[in-house]
Amino acid sequence: MIRFFGGRVMTLANGIETQDIEVWTEGSKIVFVGKPKAEELDGKVFEREYDLKGNLLMPSFKNAHTHSAMTFLRSYADDMPLQDWLFKQIFPMEAKLDGEKVYWLTKLAILEYLTTGCTAAFDMYFELDDYVKACIESGFRSVLCGAVSGDKSNLERLENNYLKYNNVDPLISFMLGFHAEYTCEKELMEGVGKLAAKYKAPVAMHNSETAKEVRECIEKYGMTPTELFDSFGIFDFGGAGFHCVHMSDKDLEIFKNKGVWAVHCAGSNVKLASGIAPIVKMQDMGINIAIGTDGPASNNCLDMFREMFLMTGLQKIACDDASACPADSVLKAATVGSARAMGLSDCDIIAEGKQADLIVIDLFQPNMQPLNNIGKNLVYSGSKQNVKLTMCAGKVLYEDGEFRIGEEPAVIYKKSNEIIESMKD
Amino acid sequence: MIRFFGGRVMTLANGIETQDIEVWTEGSKIVFVGKPKAEELDGKVFEREYDLKGNLLMPSFKNAHTHSAMTFLRSYADDMPLQDWLFKQIFPMEAKLDGEKVYWLTKLAILEYLTTGCTAAFDMYFELDDYVKACIESGFRSVLCGAVSGDKSNLERLENNYLKYNNVDPLISFMLGFHAEYTCEKELMEGVGKLAAKYKAPVAMHNSETAKEVRECIEKYGMTPTELFDSFGIFDFGGAGFHCVHMSDKDLEIFKNKGVWAVHCAGSNVKLASGIAPIVKMQDMGINIAIGTDGPASNNCLDMFREMFLMTGLQKIACDDASACPADSVLKAATVGSARAMGLSDCDIIAEGKQADLIVIDLFQPNMQPLNNIGKNLVYSGSKQNVKLTMCAGKVLYEDGEFRIGEEPAVIYKKSNEIIESMKD
Incomplete structure (x- = not known):
């Protein structure tokens, strides 16, 4: 299980407001959304505890x-x-x-x-x-x-x-x-x-x-x-x-x-x-x-x-x-x-039972400050620069600029350039 | 002196093509643009040698x-x-x-x-x-x-x-x-x-x-x-x-x-x-x-x-x-x-004697690949994510996500939020 805590969560279940809650994932799914009681956390072992440090967790x-x-x-x-x-x-x-x-x-x-x-x-x-x-x-x-x-x-x-x-x-x-x-x-x-x-x-x-x-x-x-x-x-x-x-x-x-x-x-x-x-x-x-x-x-x-x-x-x-x-x-x-x-109705919002297709947005970049309105900040000021983590089906594929897709970006870039060069007459 | 080498340079003196040349800065200025001869480099001591690693140096x-x-x-x-x-x-x-x-x-x-x-x-x-x-x-x-x-x-x-x-x-x-x-x-x-x-x-x-x-x-x-x-x-x-x-x-x-x-x-x-x-x-x-x-x-x-x-x-x-x-x-x-x-005709292009107002663009991000046309990549695909280094008047003010402006971003964010909150009635 992965635990996201310590930040703001925009579930998008209704509006675009954010909540001070936690999200837990297990396998490919979201298994908990809310404020855990002390006894729920007691003795619970997480594979990873991700401290959002005030940043935003939202659906990808x-x-x-x-x-x-x-x-x-x-x-x-x-x-x-x-x-x-x-x-x-x-x-x-x-x-x-x-x-x-x-x-x-x-x-x-x-x-x-x-x-x-x-x-x-x-x-x-x-x-x-x-x-x-x-x-x-x-x-x-x-x-x-x-x-x-x-x-x-x-x-x-x-x-x-x-x-x-x-x-x-x-x-x-x-x-x-x-x-x-x-x-x-x-x-x-x-x-x-x-x-x-x-x-x-x-x-x-x-x-x-x-x-x-x-x-x-x-x-x-x-x-x-x-x-x-x-x-x-x-x-x-x-x-x-x-x-x-x-x-x-x-x-x-x-x-x-x-x-x-x-x-x-x-x-x-x-x-x-x-x-x-x-x-x-x-x-x-x-x-x-x-x-x-x-x-x-x-x-x-x-x-x-x-x-x-x-x-x-x-x-x-x-x-x-x-x-x-x-x-x-x-x-x-x-x-x-x-x-x-796309027919992905199980990947749409943050709710228990939904697929864990999630992102962490870095709010502590200048384009997101001050935090007058996080939703408007995302639409009017947001940039790739703000994406700290991208999780698909419960797996982290991108974090702090590093990719985890089983292939080095350098290899992919090299292949891509070779392909276009080989196609030019 | 700071030496930028090992990459592509877009001087913008004429078109938007790039050249395989070096740029040296001293104080606030650009002091060399070109391919140095071996004897020009011989014994030269640089304050910093910045290996572009194939990335792009261009005017800011x-x-x-x-x-x-x-x-x-x-x-x-x-x-x-x-x-x-x-x-x-x-x-x-x-x-x-x-x-x-x-x-x-x-x-x-x-x-x-x-x-x-x-x-x-x-x-x-x-x-x-x-x-x-x-x-x-x-x-x-x-x-x-x-x-x-x-x-x-x-x-x-x-x-x-x-x-x-x-x-x-x-x-x-x-x-x-x-x-x-x-x-x-x-x-x-x-x-x-x-x-x-x-x-x-x-x-x-x-x-x-x-x-x-x-x-x-x-x-x-x-x-x-x-x-x-x-x-x-x-x-x-x-x-x-x-x-x-x-x-x-x-x-x-x-x-x-x-x-x-x-x-x-x-x-x-x-x-x-x-x-x-x-x-x-x-x-x-x-x-x-x-x-x-x-x-x-x-x-x-x-x-x-x-x-x-x-x-x-x-x-x-x-x-x-x-x-x-x-x-x-x-x-x-x-x-x-x-x-x-803006009347900053000494900050416009990369040329000897001009102000060293320069940026390094990360070409090894997916949005810049393949390298069919770097100028078009910048305009049609470029993003803040691609800015690796920002230099003003010969001083590096931003590099790899870190700011060097003499004040911690966290302090500036805190002050900014306090200011807007204090102004709300």
Whole structure:
């Protein structure tokens, strides 16, 4: 058992206030939350007693949309028009990937997730065996998102992956999904809708990221992507849309009625000039909101703190209202919201029986002082610099700048540089 | 003498490329930049030899607009409409400040500047003796900006401060300035124009931060703030405008023709819903651009990395162009640009004879890998986490998370919390 004591705990079970309580973990789970009585502590032997020394213990962040292995393209192709970026740089380089490369590039991403206090990624990519191996070896949690595209012949693979990766390891799960409307034939999307019905399962995909995507979908089908997906029954058991920048009122109604999560990717949306998602409108309607970074080729970092500031900052600008999208809603989206969007409802808050996916935030750094409001400090001032400890499923994977994922960072950096160099013609 | 060797050096003298060279400092200055010959090293005794181990040495960031002592209001009043924020929260609290409070609150800000690799602040506030004391004791550079408002009776104080604080310490200088059009009477601004002529000196002020400010100025004077200031000769020897969000074409022409610096405060502008400054238009016209954080009540942190990403991200969105405002222009604005806007032309780049205001960036963190493009990595992925060392005027003030400013951070945090608590009714 590990005992966290001597600090502030933000359980996120309700608001963003903090409490002077203890948290104990055993194995992968939280087993005690509260103020122990003297007799409860008496004779109790802990594997480790972590004195928070006034710092903050809270649920970890979860990254609800990413393509982890795209670390190799970080700062490789920036400041370019979107189409050139995608077709001249990204796609040709991705064609050169293989399983071993994905394995190392995923480990690089995991290092970065840990530095930002993130313990789970909702990942959409390929070479899944190698991706999963990198996650399990590192002790990092991941929800794989079906990434099929093209024609209906890919449905079998999607179903097989769904069955396979939901039974491979407690850290790994798989959600039905497909890449996006503009990369999938109609029959494939119809087939995904049938799989959703067969397994009573949610479905996730890129949705309405750019104005072009929505316009062309309407030209082709007479419907927005959201309407189209809904017509195939894809959202009948919920799911998630990544980006959701260009959403009609009808689209939002569908999200609301079907309980679909909008996964906000603010950093990517500004960097690729996709637009500003209507987050405040969604919040007002009661639509579920999560936060993702998107892949490191489009962001370029995997920093949940930057995403949080961007989420509220962009809404304040877009709504011309400094009170829009308050800090508590942002903090909840990045933690509880993202966990639930990924189907990780046992990793969302600090409560007995939940998974011990926790972080310690250093409050004794200048950007967190004075302690007027810890929740607002996190959203408006927080930085990777403040992450002292990241625990996933009860195991400490990152502490005081040191990684414990079974592989030296230096080896991962060397491999990553070798990989990108080998791919340049 | 201190010798930096074994890494990459980005001098920023021209582009953002890095070189495999050494940098030596002596006293407050850079005394050697290049590859030393064997005989130059022979028998040379260095006070310290800093092995960069492949990391990056570059000029420090400079924060070209801030109100340092406002740290006490960090996360004290957020998510509020601008007018309520200013009149109900900020102004009443500021009225309770005194010199000792400003002293401690400034030290808190200096700690944070150092963590983000910033060695100089262009500060506009009051209780200048106490502010200056905090900077000098810490070894931190500052340019004070005249902050007068109200009627012309304040001109004498402005002139006295100009003469006094330009001769107090090598780390301190003072630029003529006033708060803003909307807080100053006409005669005061006219008087500042005369002082500019008398001393052939640049002048800085808040300029066109909000649409309301510009609209009301036009109603009152029939001119925009920029036109009004120019009509008083205020820009005849250059200067700087803080924010510059709502600028007409004529305003931009004045900035261009008079060589006035536009100090971009992206974080504050989104958080207070002020708008997005026309940075790309300014860049296309050749207007000088610098970066500031604004004060910690409006941002809420003093993070030059976040400001850099926001600068380019907001332009990409506003221009609907993912290639807008490329990384090199942003990196230069935050370093060379800010230094020059502050009149610190001897602190801008790495070159022999320049001040040794330098930082070491840890490239062996996951967010900096692989090393496809270090400049783009800094702007798109950089974080406070990457700042290994901050040197101001040849003295190391921050290294590997430890501060060397002559005061323990714990004392500063305690004082800061006591100050804000004592001010709450």
